Amino acid sequence: MNAIIPSEHKIRFRFVGRGTGITAAVLMIASIMLPWAYTGAALDDVSYWASPSPLQIYFAILAGLLLVLLAVPLVGKERLGKYAKLVAWNSAAKVAAVTSTVMAAVALISIALELGGLINVMIGAWLALGGAVLSIIATRYLPDSPEPRLEDVASPRWLQILAVAVIMAAGLFAAATALGYDDAGSFLTFAAFLAGVILVLKSFGFFDWLSIAGAANNRVLVLSAFAVAFAFPFTQNGSDANMSIASQVLIFAATALGLNIVVGLVGLLDLGYIAFLGAGAFTAAILSESAYSTVNWHPPFIVTVLISGTVAATLGLIIGAPTLRVSGDYLAIVTLAFGEIFRITMINLDGNDGPNLTHGSNGIPAIPDLNFLGFDFGVSHVILGVDIGRFANYYWLMLILLAIIIVVFTNLNHSRIGRGWVAIREDELAAEAMGVNTFLLKLLAFAGGAFLAGLAGAVKAHHDVSVTPDQYIFLESAFLLSAVVLGGMGTVLGVLIGATILKLLPEKLRFFSDYRLLAFGLLMVIMMRFRPEGIIADRRRALEFHDKNEELAEEVEEELITHHAHLNPDPKGFEL
Amino acid sequence: MLEVKNLEVAYGRVNAVKGISFTVDKGQIVSLLGANGAGKSTTLRTISGLLKPIAGEIWFEGERIDGIGAHKIVERGIAQSPEGRRLFRNMSVEDNLKLGAFSRKDLSGVKSDMERVYDLFPVLSERRTEAAGLFSGGEQQMLAIGRAMMSRPKLLMLDEPSMGLSPIMTQTIMDTIRGLQSEGVTILLVEQNAQAALSLAHKGYVLEVGQIMFSDTGAALLGDDRVRRAYLGAD
Numbered sequence: 001m002n003a004i005i006p007s008e009h010k011i012r013f014r015f016v017g018r019g020t021g022i023t024a025a026v027l028m029i030a031s032i033m034l035p036w037a038y039t040g041a042a043l044d045d046v047s048y049w050a051s052p053s054p055l056q057i058y059f060a061i062l063a064g065l066l067l068v069l070l071a072v073p074l075v076g077k078e079r080l081g082k083y084a085k086l087v088a089w090n091s092a093a094k095v096a097a098v099t100s101t102v103m104a105a106v107a108l109i110s111i112a113l114e115l116g117g118l119i120n121v122m123i124g125a126w127l128a129l130g131g132a133v134l135s136i137i138a139t140r141y142l143p144d145s146p147e148p149r150l151e152d153v154a155s156p157r158w159l160q161i162l163a164v165a166v167i168m169a170a171g172l173f174a175a176a177t178a179l180g181y182d183d184a185g186s187f188l189t190f191a192a193f194l195a196g197v198i199l200v201l202k203s204f205g206f207f208d209w210l211s212i213a214g215a216a217n218n219r220v221l222v223l224s225a226f227a228v229a230f231a232f233p234f235t236q237n238g239s240d241a242n243m244s245i246a247s248q249v250l251i252f253a254a255t256a257l258g259l260n261i262v263v264g265l266v267g268l269l270d271l272g273y274i275a276f277l278g279a280g281a282f283t284a285a286i287l288s289e290s291a292y293s294t295v296n297w298h299p300p301f302i303v304t305v306l307i308s309g310t311v312a313a314t315l316g317l318i319i320g321a322p323t324l325r326v327s328g329d330y331l332a333i334v335t336l337a338f339g340e341i342f343r344i345t346m347i348n349l350d351g352n353d354g355p356n357l358t359h360g361s362n363g364i365p366a367i368p369d370l371n372f373l374g375f376d377f378g379v380s381h382v383i384l385g386v387d388i389g390r391f392a393n394y395y396w397l398m399l400i401l402l403a404i405i406i407v408v409f410t411n412l413n414h415s416r417i418g419r420g421w422v423a424i425r426e427d428e429l430a431a432e433a434m435g436v437n438t439f440l441l442k443l444l445a446f447a448g449g450a451f452l453a454g455l456a457g458a459v460k461a462h463h464d465v466s467v468t469p470d471q472y473i474f475l476e477s478a479f480l481l482s483a484v485v486l487g488g489m490g491t492v493l494g495v496l497i498g499a500t501i502l503k504l505l506p507e508k509l510r511f512f513s514d515y516r517l518l519a520f521g522l523l524m525v526i527m528m529r530f531r532p533e534g535i536i537a538d539r540r541r542a543l544e545f546h547d548k549n550e551e552l553a554e555e556v557e558e559e560l561i562t563h564h565a566h567l568n569p570d571p572k573g574f575e576l
Numbered sequence: 577m578l579e580v581k582n583l584e585v586a587y588g589r590v591n592a593v594k595g596i597s598f599t600v601d602k603g604q605i606v607s608l609l610g611a612n613g614a615g616k617s618t619t620l621r622t623i624s625g626l627l628k629p630i631a632g633e634i635w636f637e638g639e640r641i642d643g644i645g646a647h648k649i650v651e652r653g654i655a656q657s658p659e660g661r662r663l664f665r666n667m668s669v670e671d672n673l674k675l676g677a678f679s680r681k682d683l684s685g686v687k688s689d690m691e692r693v694y695d696l697f698p699v700l701s702e703r704r705t706e707a708a709g710l711f712s713g714g715e716q717q718m719l720a721i722g723r724a725m726m727s728r729p730k731l732l733m734l735d736e737p738s739m740g741l742s743p744i745m746t747q748t749i750m751d752t753i754r755g756l757q758s759e760g761v762t763i764l765l766v767e768q769n770a771q772a773a774l775s776l777a778h779k780g781y782v783l784e785v786g787q788i789m790f791s792d793t794g795a796a797l798l799g800d801d802r803v804r805r806a807y808l809g810a811d
Binding site (some may be wrong): 415419422423426427429430431432433434435436437549 | 624625626645646647649650651658662663664665666667671674675676677678723727783
């Protein structure tokens with residue numbers, strides 16, 4: 001698109017472009033005062049005059065961002081000072097135009113689908129979409145911004161902490177709101193809004209600055225993230241449905257973090273990872289006080305959870321010891337087979353084909369709620385006037401477990417062992433030549449990851465009430481792997497985001513469930529084409545995937561050498 | 577210090593090394609010369625435990641070390657800078673050096689050795705947080721040597737350190753090797769650049785298709801007609 005418009009046009013029409021863009025943004029904001037739909041059944045009731053619904057207000061916020069981005073540069077370079085150069089006003093405006101078009105289009109399509117035809121779409125929605133499209137055309141006539149370097153702006157510490165806190169609160173609000181939408185149209189429109197705001201802030205340079213601010217205040221960041229996650233149940237007012245989704249997300253995320261050690265750090269492809277979650281779940285179910293439990297020993301949960309982890313880790317050792325000596329492709333096949341063997345074994349341990357341990361495909365139902373130091377997880381409480389239900393209890397338990405797993409993961413990643421793991425991923429032979437005991441470290445990763453999955457499995461057994469073999473099919477392993485790859489291999493934040501997306505979307509887009517796999521396939525293909533390092537890039541990984549950066553760096557380096565030689569005619573050796 | 581006796585190594589059915597014997601004495605620079613496919617790198621990889629020999633013995637400081645596992649050989653004091661450098665390209669200089677010291681437990685010693693490498697190669701010191709893959713060929717070779725030095729080896733094996741480097745940079749690297757030797761490190765140097773290697777080496781072995789053809793002191797080999805004809809481009 002950029003190439004279509006010659007640069008001399010961009011210069012000649014830049015005021016026209018900016019003016020038209022501002023007009024379009026004003027039109028978009030005005031559109032929320034008009035009705036978007038004929039009746040109130042679509043979205044969150046957008047059928048009123050001069051009484052915008054929340055979703056319409058979100059649209060106005062996105063359009064307002066566009067308006068600000070277009071209008072502020074009008075005050076002139078002199079008055080903007082360093083902010084004229086260090087942030088990308090024009091690039092961000094272009095992104096705002098595109099994303100608000102997407103949001104308007106999603107809203108319009110949702111209205112049409114939910115009410116049965118375009119006839120139900122009213123003037124306001126058309127004005128919103130038309131204004132947005134106009135803004136895309138207008139912003140194309142703006143010159144490109146330089147790369148944003150907002151991180152170069154020195155900012156006081158209180159501002160950094162405030163920004164971190166505001167972002168956390170916004171995240172909590174966004175999560176609560178997103179979960180609150182029950183119909184797919186509203187959910188998707190809101191998701192488009194969120195994606196829009198994130199992309200606009202990103203192209204503006206905000207997240208570069210935020211990551212610097214976050215790194216400088218790491219403790220504040222981590223504590224506030226945990227506080228926000230902890231506060232989440234209070235926004236749900238006793239909604240069991242949403243808390244169930246949230247606790248499932250956490251179980252999934254904990255398992256994915258275990259897989260992240262194996263895949264993300266060591267670079268071993270494991271296609272049967274769900275078996276370790278299953279091993280933990282079955283162990284906990286068998287040791288629980290369920291009437292269908294097949295073992296007559298029911299230790300307290302703190303013991304059970306450790307046994308579950310140990311059983312999973314032992315399975316990891318058993319499968320790893322013979323296979324980790326062979327190269328990656330074989331390991332993928334063996335783990336794929338192992339996942340299936342685990343599931344079929346659980347079906348066969350039914351008393352007919354083997355000892356009765358699992359009741360075969362019926363599994364173990366009626367697992368009682370956890371009772372931990374006298375605290376019954378099945379009982380609702382009213383805390384601060386908010387109803388905290390059964391799933392919220394499990395959510396908090398998983399949150400604590402996840403926090404422990406994250407601490408273990410990050411400490412391992414930055415330890416000597418973690419360095420050895422990453423060295424194996426990068427070049428196993430070189431790692432071996434450096435004295436890294438590659439076999440032992442790979443085995444350790446395999447068993448350690450399995451242990452974490454086993455812990456999550458133990459909680460899952462009580463959370464789900466019943467454990468059956470068909471919960472642990474290959475597809476679940478594939479989803480776990482997708483969460484790691486989509487979010488960003490080797491990172492904690494990326495995997496948390498990936499797990500949330502992969503668990504949340506199917507729940508909210510149930511009408512789409514027939515095409516779920518198709519959509520994930522497309523998503524993965526698109527990701528691999530445009531952002532192979534995942535949503536959050538591991539610093540080392542990003543280099544791996546973008547060789548162009550290296551070429552660029554070499555070019556820059558050569559330029560620097562020339563430049564240096566020019567300034568310093570008598571260079572000593574090759575020092576830069 | 578290092579003694580290799582009748583070493584034979586095979587890739588599948590192809591014998592790459594067909595019964596070679598040589599010795600490296602303490603404090604010396606010993607060079608293995610030969611064309612591509614002569615078995616030089618295979619020999620080094622076998623000494624460092626990455627390959628297992630099918631016959632023969634390797635003795636280091638009076639102990640037999642063939643087949644004991646690569647990480648144990650590093651712990652005994654043999655370090656290798658592999659052919660083609662094989663740095664961890666996406667890791668920082670600092671992490672590469674730390675990996676070189678993977679077998680060591682004395683953290684303070686590692687730290688002081690790291691400073692020593694930075695003193696030796698100031699280029700690395702200035703860019704210690706940058707990814708190794710972003711460095712030029714010569715700088716990468718410096719890092720590869722520095723990384724191998726981090727295990728504080730008694731015997732340092734360098735596999736074609738001059739590969740792909742400019743003549744000036746080759747000279748810099750060779751000077752560094754001589755400097756390491758004068759500090760007491762024993763060096764086993766594999767090279768195709770016979771001129772550069774022999775001018776350093778106390779002793780040289782010439783390999784052809786997996787066998788040692790002849791050996792002599794470095795200076796003598798530099799003057800030897802067969803070597804001059806085959807490797808130094810003289811008529």
